[in-house]
Amino acid sequence: MQLDLQPELPAYIGIDPAHVRLVRSDADAQQALAALLAADVIGFDTESKPTFAKGEVSTGPHLVQLATDDFAFLFQTATPAGNALAFTVLEPVLASGSILKVGFGLGDDVKRLKSKFGIELRHVLDLSTALRRRGEKNPLGAKSAVERFFGQRLQKSKRITTTNWSLPHLSDKQLQYAADDAHAALRIYRRWKTETPAV
Template identity: 60%
Template sequence: MPSGVDRAALAAAELPPYPGIALADVTLVDSAARAEAAQAALLAADAVGFDTESKPTFLKGEVSTGPHLVQLATDGHVWLFPTALPAGVAALKAVLESPRVKKIGFGLGNDRSALQARLGVAIANLLDLGEVLRGPGHRGTVGAKMAVAHFFGQRLQKSKKTGTSNWASPRLSERQLLYAANDAHVALRVYRAWAALPG
């Protein structure tokens, strides 16, 4: 990550809010027809934003049954795939396993293994921006909030309450839909900004 990131992070509280994607540009993949449309649009992209959400575990020794939701974003739209609904899983697998489409996200350490274990999906062509943006010699990873502050001069607001809500629920709230959609969409937007840097 170029110099000045730390200053950008410190000043983030004073930055204007990141607007995020509109609910009208988010589709919950809950039917075969929507799965087919999502697959066609996502496979036509060169890169897609990617993230997952899982119902939190609170008890000691409790094993997560997630991911419960997988989010994939193009530049103008986000598709949300509940993993409990068979309709979207085949489409999800086709996109995630495509070597041609680059999958972009933040903090993807557990996502690859969780999807392999839960759905038998072997993700291909995955790029973790958290690793790429930190640069050589830096410890830890760069998060979406810091990247948004640096590249867009805006503050990414993430509700802890929404982030730790029940993602396995058959009825997701508008807050959940937008939270999940933005996690994937912002990764693609940051990737585009990063890829456009000179040199």
């Protein structure tokens, strides 16, 4: 009996590493702010150092990712200096009612940003529920969405997901993973809107 095995999907090609910007200075922050405020929609995600001990409260997010169509901006928030630098960009962008923020499973991200920065996020769309088809009960994840809209496989390494995001120096793999999370959400949103008839 021959098994009918589906061929493995091609890997998702993420954002060009040359277009990933780690915001480390006031000049970086001003460039990021200008690009983000000029966008109609941005991809959004956060990463936090995992908590393993019972009762341990997360001090995250330790990394915040915001993506335009062309760039992904990453903000490290594990230190007071990083917090202050990130806040100059995050507050006007995330509290804006004219910029739509899109991402997957944003409940914890929104709560942690409010707790850490006091920012009330406005104009947010959680694609996990927005992209759910009629009759589907479970939220849609980024991996499933990439498969549905692009016919590709988004790598979600548990080793990277559960890594220490509060480290002062993140690896190239961490930076790429984080940038792709935000940028892929924006790409999926754009594709979805082109395929959805206007009402």
